Amino acid sequence: VAVIGASADPLKIGGRPLQYLRLYGYRGRVVPVNPNRQEVQALQCVPHLSLEDPMDLAIVAAPAAAAGEAVSDCLRAGCKAIILFSAGFAELDDAGRQAQQHLARAASDAGIALLGPNCLGIINAHTRLAATFTTALENSQLPVGAFSYMGQSGALGAYWIEKAVSAGLGISKWITTGNEAQVSLADALWYLAEDSHTRLIGAYVEDLKQPESFLEAAQVALRAGKTILAIKSGRSEGGRRAVAAHTGADAGSDAYYQSLLDESGITRVASLTEMIDTARLLLSRTPPRHVQRLAVVTVSGGAGALICDAAHDAGLSVPDLPAEVTRELDALLPKFVLRRNPIDVTGAIVSNTPMLGEVLVTLARSDAFDSIVLFLGLMGSIQEGLISAVTRAQKVGKPLILIWMGATPESRHAIEALGIPVFTEIPSTLSILAKATSSRARPICAK
């Protein structure tokens, strides 16, 4: 990997990739390109790229005015791929748009992949290739996993890293496409669709420059059992203008994009928070695969009512308890607990916490329900009993969606160590549950 515009300052745009590639343990050779220095960040420089020492990847961290020449140098020296960080192209003015088109043509004529300009680069967590200047890697751990990001925005990609890592999710690939002079989101999706490490794809979409290719790639991904979650911006007139100012893209009509996402089997999410929460559910130990019929257990009648309302909004059902389940529950529940779904076990579980485990196991074993939604609130004093009740229920193998308002950090960590995500609010969790299972349920038509 060559870095053109390599800086001795590890906080500068041309310094960060050098820092990150070593910090995160990239094993390949890293070569700063600088005619005026022997060394940059303790790495030996070359004065310029040459055909005798061809690079797999060149990162160009030069200002826009110098980017053209740098790309020409890369092409002449036989680089296989180029990442162009430089801003000041199509997003700025017409001259920038023309310069960008010129670079793309040159790269394409040479058969070379060009990512950017105006992008934050890529990360491959498996090979530790942190070819980016995102500040998100300043303090991160870059855990390896099955979740990948692709998007025009590098900043949103940075927040995605921060949120994914904070949520305990592992990362596979991270691709920011910026202005997309050549490599587009469709290309990124083809790569992720075929990447064996990626199981879940989070996308931030401003526009799609190759919608048909994108659609095909999405179908390959879905056939491979992958889920794609997408944020699409530029839905409003103001948003469209902001998109144009950002990456020079035309966000187009939202109705068009919605139908395209629908056709692709892609699940649209409203925010990064929703994307990450959906990922927490889908990457949990027993992810919900098909959710229509919920058994709901709560410690609060009010919460039970709110869960029913939220389930209704999300298109999920809370059916009556079958007679045989009611019979089994009769042996477990106190008299004053109504045998109704949602089951409000009340504060009675404070004095008899194992009862909660029995109730959950009974419901998990019933064919009448696809998933169990458990609502807990506070109850720090009996947290150990609650955790063992959840552990017992988990063993049955049925998806368990846990909403625990006011859980202590210890409870939360203990439960998440079991591979069960802890959620803290009702409407958003039911909405996520419906979204997490919607694209999987969709039949994918062959082209």
Add this chain to the structure above:
Amino acid sequence: VAVIGASADPLKIGGRPLQYLRLYGYRGRVVPVNPNRQEVQALQCVPHLSLEDPMDLAIVAAPAAAAGEAVSDCLRAGCKAIILFSAGFAELDDAGRQAQQHLARAASDAGIALLGPNCLGIINAHTRLAATFTTALENSQLPVGAFSYMGQSGALGAYWIEKAVSAGLGISKWITTGNEAQVSLADALWYLAEDSHTRLIGAYVEDLKQPESFLEAAQVALRAGKTILAIKSGRSEGGRRAVAAHTGADAGSDAYYQSLLDESGITRVASLTEMIDTARLLLSRTPPRHVQRLAVVTVSGGAGALICDAAHDAGLSVPDLPAEVTRELDALLPKFVLRRNPIDVTGAIVSNTPMLGEVLVTLARSDAFDSIVLFLGLMGSIQEGLISAVTRAQKVGKPLILIWMGATPESRHAIEALGIPVFTEIPSTLSILAKATSSRARPICAK
């Protein structure tokens, strides 16, 4: 305050109020009623209530079967008010409903206020009257403030306490009405409307037993400049059944309740999280009073586009920059930053953080904007500069809504110490901003 069914165990329902009243510093006399003991929790018992020593308030923590006699004792002994914790009334069966009606009639005939049954009691943070058994007070601080809760659900009230205190909000009054045999949410709202300490009311509503009285009280509250935020449950068929099982209430038609809330000038919120976040905004140092025209400043073009979309969804506008503002910005912004609203100041503020403060002050001084929305992401390395930029802008006095994704805990605390809430997600914050200002903008019709 007398506690009937007082328990020596501070974790039991009859033990918690005794514990809390002392723990939180209630200054009045607290009297356990127990014929079999001299002392309970180091407080001197009386064997029974008597007319010679009349109580202002009696808390009845007895089982349903014993509740009738306890209430009769209270009435005979001239108590002025009764809180009935006991469950097992209208929410359980018809016999329970009749027993409940009987108690209510007896209290009303005696001119005595009866709260409950099936409730968690009340808290007055100012007088430290913690007349409740909610587990939320186990580890809380009960800070004094202007935010009050009223609702049929005590459990949701408990989560409300936990969330409000975690968010740094102070509490005024907390009223759980349970089955509402006599005292209803309308009565609670009359009290809060006239309570000089309460500026903001959060309500959880399953049904309204005195809708006209509620409507009148809401108008008194709004005329006094108070805002009411309400969660209404039982919107769906399943939710209605769950409400009936919870407090024996009939949640009625949602269209009816929506029009009633609209007529009352009450802002409906979807969740406790939304209620608390709206409260954080309304109780901040410079709360938005009238928000239509937003100046948006971001460090990410993608975030700018998402903010425009979310503003559009929320009915807020992001107008063009006036010519004089553009002129002033010309002196501040680098060339490659487009002079457009939203203003994407880009990573340029990393090397020139004071510029952000100048930009914010320029926008805050312009009459073209009602509020400023500032989006920051990560940037822990320049957090001090960001905080001083925000501090400078705040001094102009215009509402500043800050969305900071991936802020460090230190940044967050420093900003919140200025009285500016830090939000972390785009769509929910814009939605809250619109909701926070909607009821204030509504003209309140005199009856």
